Amino acid sequence: MLSKSVLPKMTQSSASTSSYSRMLFSLVAALALASLSQGIPLGQAQTNQAQVPPPQQHTADKTSTSATSVTRGKYIVEGVAVCGQCHTPRASSGNLDRSRWLQGAPVPYQPAKPDADWPINAPRIGGTPPASDADMIKLLTTGIWTDGNRLRLPMPQFRMERSDAEAVVAYLRSVTAQQ
Numbered sequence: 523m524l525s526k527s528v529l530p531k532m533t534q535s536s537a538s539t540s541s542y543s544r545m546l547f548s549l550v551a552a553l554a555l556a557s558l559s560q561g562i563p564l565g566q567a568q569t570n571q572a573q574v575p576p577p578q579q580h581t582a583d584k585t586s587t588s589a590t591s592v593t594r595g596k597y598i599v600e601g602v603a604v605c606g607q608c609h610t611p612r613a614s615s616g617n618l619d620r621s622r623w624l625q626g627a628p629v630p631y632q633p634a635k636p637d638a639d640w641p642i643n644a645p646r647i648g649g650t651p652p653a654s655d656a657d658m659i660k661l662l663t664t665g666i667w668t669d670g671n672r673l674r675l676p677m678p679q680f681r682m683e684r685s686d687a688e689a690v691v692a693y694l695r696s697v698t699a700q701q
């Protein structure tokens with residue numbers, strides 16, 4: 523079972539952002555909460571609870587351990603934390619372009635009021651991650667990026683358990699543009 527800490531947290535800086543982005547966060551949080559509290563994962567059509575891999579076990583068998591970790595990370599990325607909604611470009615149909623999965627994309631949401639600090643892009647995170655594993659895990663468990671600051675909205679402030687963050691990073695590393 524995923525811990526509640528996977529959920530994005532509101533930050534103080536969010537007070538200055540639009541109601542649209544707040545709405546988005548509430549939506550993501552509400553969906554995730556509903557899913558967690560009822561024990562039903564998001565995206566039930568694609569997955570069911572029996573398929574949710576257990577947290578990474580530290581066993582001697584490295585191969586199966588990392589395979590489990592990647593599967594679990596994929597579930598968190600696709601079913602709970604929806605990283606792909608922002609970090610994957612869209613095809614002309616408006617659907618996420620799976621051939622460029624997590625390869626970076628224009629931010630799909632605009633603030634209601636012009637905000638000079640609103641990022642233009644959600645960078646590539648699939649394949650070789652943009653930072654070391656330690657820095658990626660720090661971001662996903664604390665919300666702090668390599669420069670010692672939080673990333674800007676609409677990037678959610680994640681507070682994942684370490685094992686969940688490790689699984690996400692293992693999955694991101696496994697992603698290729700063709701997937």
Ligand code: HEC
Nearest residue numbers: 603604605608629641643644645647652673674676677678
């Ligand atoms: C609602 C949109 C959104 C979602 C969902 C989202 N991100 Fe982001 N992410 C962004 C934006 C926008 C930025 C750029 C922030 C900035 O420039 O300050 C960003 C930046 C990042 C960065 C820094 C990359 C770099 O090279 O600077 C990482 C790493 C990252 N996100 C990982 C993730 C992961 C992992 C997930 C899912 C667990 C995720 N993001 C979910 C929007 C999102």
